[in-house]
Amino acid sequence: NAGVTQTPKFRILKIGQSMTLQCTQDMNHNYMYWYRQDPGMGLKLIYYSVGAGITDKGEVPNGYNVSRSTTEDFPLRLELAAPSQTSVYFCASRLTLGAPEAFFGQGTRLTVV
Amino acid sequence: AQSVTQLDSQVPVFEEAPVELRCNYSSSVSVYLFWYVQYPNQGLQLLLKYLSGSTLVKGINGFEAEFNKSQTSFHLRKPSVHISDTAEYFCAVINRDDKIIFGKGTRLHILP
Numbered sequence: 001n002a003g004v005t006q007t008p009k010f011r012i013l014k015i016g017q018s019m020t021l022q023c024t025q026d027m028n029h030n031y032m033y034w035y036r037q038d039p040g041m042g043l044k045l046i047y048y049s050v051g052a053g054i055t056d057k058g059e060v061p062n063g064y065n066v067s068r069s070t071t072e073d074f075p076l077r078l079e080l081a082a083p084s085q086t087s088v089y090f091c092a093s094r095l096t097l098g099a100p101e102a103f104f105g106q107g108t109r110l111t112v113v
Numbered sequence: 114a115q116s117v118t119q120l121d122s123q124v125p126v127f128e129e130a131p132v133e134l135r136c137n138y139s140s141s142v143s144v145y146l147f148w149y150v151q152y153p154n155q156g157l158q159l160l161l162k163y164l165s166g167s168t169l170v171k172g173i174n175g176f177e178a179e180f181n182k183s184q185t186s187f188h189l190r191k192p193s194v195h196i197s198d199t200a201e202y203f204c205a206v207i208n209r210d211d212k213i214i215f216g217k218g219t220r221l222h223i224l225p
Contacts, residue, residue, distance in 0.1 A: 033212075035215075040122065040217065042119075042203065042215045042218050043157075045214075048211075050211060100207060101147055101159050101162050102213055103159075104149075104157040105156055106155060106156045107156050
């Protein structure tokens with residue numbers, strides 16, 4: 001089982017460049033989340049989605065955009081990369097009932113220089 | 114707003130000694146509670162979860178946690194740690210808006 005797959009695993013961006021972090025899950029989960037992890041700060045929610053076509057902001061959405069056109073995919077877009085966006089990004093998915101725990105991807109380590 | 118507090122950022126413990134990692138949450142309503150483990154350069158893996166029922170929850174790798182509603186706590190315990198338990202541990206709660214809120218994490222250092 002693939003679970004939650006994130007690509008790429010590593011990326012270096014220059015200030016002002018844009019990129020899309022990909023996230024795909026094959027578990028037919030309706031909820032999906034994007035987090036960023038900075039040392040000593042835990043995981044902070046960027047955006048989340050409760051189903052295809054529905055997205056909502058989390059705690060730190062500025063500088064990011066998302067879309068959810070299918071149940072499987074939840075890409076995260078950085079339009080104008082800034083050094084403050086240097087972080088490790090995690091995508092997660094879960095069901096709402098029965099087994100509500102989240103499953104995480106392996107992360108994308110992004111450096112903006 | 115709902116929050117999760119992990120009081121200890123780092124916990125050193127000798128191998129084969131017991132350990133407790135503390136977690137407190139703020140909520141006046143029923144919640145789902147979780148502990149996740151993150152090994153170096155990896156994603157988060159579920160250790161255990163509390164949804165309802167028995168307040169003592171057993172997880173993988175010999176870990177267990179106790180839900181205490183009156184103290185709004187969900188502390189993680191293991192009676193005897195191993196070097197392979199070296200990792201960062203995160204407490205999390207799902208709130209009414211279906212957001213998953215994480216604590217800042219506790220690094221467990223196993224001393225030989």
